Amino acid sequence: MYAIVDVETTGLGGDHNRITEIAIAIHDGKRVVEEFHSLVNPGIPISPYVTGLTGIDNDMVMNSPAFADLADTIEQYTKDRIFIAHNAGFDYHIIRKEFQRAGMEFRRKKLCTVKLSRHIFPGLRSYSLGKLCSHLGIAIRDRHRAKGDTDATVILFEKLLQHDHEDIISKQLHPRSGESALPSLLPREVFDRLPETPGIYYFMDQKDHIIYVGKAINIKKRVLGHFYDKKAKEIAMSSETARIDFEETGSELLALIREAAEIKKHYPRYNTAQKRSPKAFGIISYTDRSGIIHLGYSPLKQVRQPLKVFYSVTGCIAFLEALCEKFDLCPRFTQLQSNSQTCSHYRIRNCPGICRGEEAPEAYNKRVLQSVRAIRDSGKNFMIVEKGRTSDEKALIEIRDDHYSGHGFIPADQSVLHYGELQHFITARQHYPDIQQIIGTYLDRGKNRNIIPEKKV
Numbered sequence: 077m078y079a080i081v082d083v084e085t086t087g088l089g090g091d092h093n094r095i096t097e098i099a100i101a102i103h104d105g106k107r108v109v110e111e112f113h114s115l116v117n118p119g120i121p122i123s124p125y126v127t128g129l130t131g132i133d134n135d136m137v138m139n140s141p142a143f144a145d146l147a148d149t150i151e152q153y154t155k156d157r158i159f160i161a162h163n164a165g166f167d168y169h170i171i172r173k174e175f176q177r178a179g180m181e182f183r184r185k186k187l188c189t190v191k192l193s194r195h196i197f198p199g200l201r202s203y204s205l206g207k208l209c210s211h212l213g214i215a216i217r218d219r220h221r222a223k224g225d226t227d228a229t230v231i232l233f234e235k236l237l238q239h240d241h242e243d244i245i246s247k248q249l250h251p252r253s254g255e256s257a258l259p260s261l262l263p264r265e266v267f268d269r270l271p272e273t274p275g276i277y278y279f280m281d282q283k284d285h286i287i288y289v290g291k292a293i294n295i296k297k298r299v300l301g302h303f304y305d306k307k308a309k310e311i312a313m314s315s316e317t318a319r320i321d322f323e324e325t326g327s328e329l330l331a332l333i334r335e336a337a338e339i340k341k342h343y344p345r346y347n348t349a350q351k352r353s354p355k356a357f358g359i360i361s362y363t364d365r366s367g368i369i370h371l372g373y374s375p376l377k378q379v380r381q382p383l384k385v386f387y388s389v390t391g392c393i394a395f396l397e398a399l400c401e402k403f404d405l406c407p408r409f410t411q412l413q414s415n416s417q418t419c420s421h422y423r424i425r426n427c428p429g430i431c432r433g434e435e436a437p438e439a440y441n442k443r444v445l446q447s448v449r450a451i452r453d454s455g456k457n458f459m460i461v462e463k464g465r466t467s468d469e470k471a472l473i474e475i476r477d478d479h480y481s482g483h484g485f486i487p488a489d490q491s492v493l494h495y496g497e498l499q500h501f502i503t504a505r506q507h508y509p510d511i512q513q514i515i516g517t518y519l520d521r522g523k524n525r526n527i528i529p530e531k532k533v
Contacts, residue, residue, distance in 0.1 A: 087123030094118035099222035164188035190260035261318040291335035327462035358382025372411030457530035
């Protein structure tokens, strides 16, 4: 027995979405034997957009039962029956959430008429309920209402049963088929061609808009993980995914770099955390009224031309402490000590006494300027050598003045080249603060990195 279901909702995203109408048709494989239909009071306002689409407004549902009042009835109608819906992942998730709010569990085997239609009626341009019914000659009364859409889905399901010459329905019900995990809009062949290698992947909706960019050591395995994830965001994202593209990188480092760059380039809707740039700080210098040059740090967004960039206050402090030790600078004038008395370095003879008035500003500033020149000259140019996309190549990632400038690939058996010749293999790319942090972490944590420095003449 089958329970063919459709729900209408308030239209709010994620776990805030609530049911406003539900229709259930019990089907025995030949005909409808029982039906249930009700408006539902969601307890929250209905989106004006949804009201325009469905015609269901707040007044219509005001005196309707809440879902909790209908939960026992819905449980009985669907118990021991296969849950069927058009884009079943959406309806099933919404109903499960409503049951959870009512303190009840809801688990059913399910079939999606979108997925079934892709197999049984292949080659159509669209598998939306409206377009599919139009193609098959199924009339829909009260489109975007639960009862009207359920009635249309019943006729569609009967046509699927009639044309299922390859036993597709039975195969999709098999728990190990893997088909049930795939989004309704995503063709199986698109998933099947995903590689099991490092790289980045793009989720795209029906309009080919990029809605998510991710990175993985194993692209296919990571993508499947999204589809098995039951978080509201993952379910919503999966339900919109109609196409997946990918780019193999060969190494995890390059995958991280490409992911960060593509998120900043496309700003996908579901990449919320990665859109935010890491908090950065710039090393600065300025001269006070006494003519003494100070060094310090400030949030990068407040700095026009930083001497150096760090991604934590701790990093800034450690760097300034090293400068104090190397150039005999005073902690009071490098933002390390705030008291107006003698600095701690004076007591151990690492500060000649600018803080006590025992050193002329001109002499102190000379050492500060030496440290500034050292900072500016410390920018390194080098290439990181990583695994290529195949065993026949290697990846090159170029860093210029401590900034990512691009990457490329060379044959694995390429004879040793001069640095300048290697640059011909590099495709220039835009630098982002996120990438600088990725590379810094990679270099700090790793041992035996394959680095090719640019030898300065």
